[in-house]
Amino acid sequence: MRVKNADVLLSGTNITKVFGYGKHKKTAVQDVSFSFHEGEIVSIVGESGSGKTTLAKMLMGLLKETSGEVRYRGKPRQLKSHADRKKYWKDIQAIFQDPFSSFNVFHKVEKLLTDCMKLQGLKLTKEEQFRKMKEACSFVNLKFEELHNKYPFELSGGQMQRLMIARIFMLHPKILIADEPTSMIDACSRSTILDMLLKLRKENNMTIIFITHDVGLAYYVSDTLYIMEKGRIVESGPAEDVILNPKHRYTQQLISDVPKIHEEWNLAN
Numbered sequence: 001m002r003v004k005n006a007d008v009l010l011s012g013t014n015i016t017k018v019f020g021y022g023k024h025k026k027t028a029v030q031d032v033s034f035s036f037h038e039g040e041i042v043s044i045v046g047e048s049g050s051g052k053t054t055l056a057k058m059l060m061g062l063l064k065e066t067s068g069e070v071r072y073r074g075k076p077r078q079l080k081s082h083a084d085r086k087k088y089w090k091d092i093q094a095i096f097q098d099p100f101s102s103f104n105v106f107h108k109v110e111k112l113l114t115d116c117m118k119l120q121g122l123k124l125t126k127e128e129q130f131r132k133m134k135e136a137c138s139f140v141n142l143k144f145e146e147l148h149n150k151y152p153f154e155l156s157g158g159q160m161q162r163l164m165i166a167r168i169f170m171l172h173p174k175i176l177i178a179d180e181p182t183s184m185i186d187a188c189s190r191s192t193i194l195d196m197l198l199k200l201r202k203e204n205n206m207t208i209i210f211i212t213h214d215v216g217l218a219y220y221v222s223d224t225l226y227i228m229e230k231g232r233i234v235e236s237g238p239a240e241d242v243i244l245n246p247k248h249r250y251t252q253q254l255i256s257d258v259p260k261i262h263e264e265w266n267l268a269n
């Protein structure tokens, strides 16, 4: 594993989330435990409905767990006051499946980016702000001059995703949760976006929690894999171990659905 002696940043013990009551009760996440280290790339892999986004929202503190404990930097996570949440969200940021849900649609690109700097508590001159926004946009191959006056709905799915990464570049959080960031865009932008995330990790030693149903992609980008089935983590470990020597039936089934990995698996054995 890449991050052998790194500190545990975020961990959880027996995290469960139950939605609804009575006969409408649905356990979306059940008894999930994990520890994510500094600079680690973790993928949470599972098919649709397995509870990945629900878990991501609990990690972000956007949904409250029904039971279990989340710890941040070794201490129970506190999200009671506005100040607690503000502090936590400086360190942890997410890119969600639908980028439109993450932006205020009534704000133009320039305001979305200047708000980032406000969140960081940075006191910058207008010129410094422009320089930072231009730098962030060019990191994701967007031209600030062309976009600054546009509203989110005037951008393409790929441009939106890249704008989200530009925000991450400006905020440099300790942890980034990327929930299927590539699902809305074509294969070409998909690999560019993955490369950008990997570059961000390299530059900032950011922890990335990558959420996907694509086990091949997860293997390609991650140090560690968590395999999720029906709300439970059924298998976890270093990506190579999990893929080349899968123990659980569900992991084996996921892998057998990916011809390329299967070939490598055969070669390795």
Ligand SMILES: Nc1ncnc2c1ncn2[C@@H]1O[C@H](COP(=O)(O)OP(=O)(O)OP(=O)(O)O)[C@@H](O)[C@H]1O
Pocket (backbone or CB within 6 Å): 019, 020, 026, 027, 028, 046, 047, 048, 049, 050, 051, 052, 053, 054, 055, 213
């Ligand atoms: N607010 C909610 N109220 C009730 N049930 C919910 C709610 N949110 C999610 N669920 C249910 O919890 C389960 C897990 O949903 P979740 O969105 O976490 O899955 P997912 O793994 O992210 O799926 P996908 O890959 O399709 O995004 C699903 O059965 C879903 O219907």
Ligand SMILES: [Mg+2]
Pocket (backbone or CB within 6 Å): 052, 053, 054, 097, 179
């Ligand atoms: Mg989801």
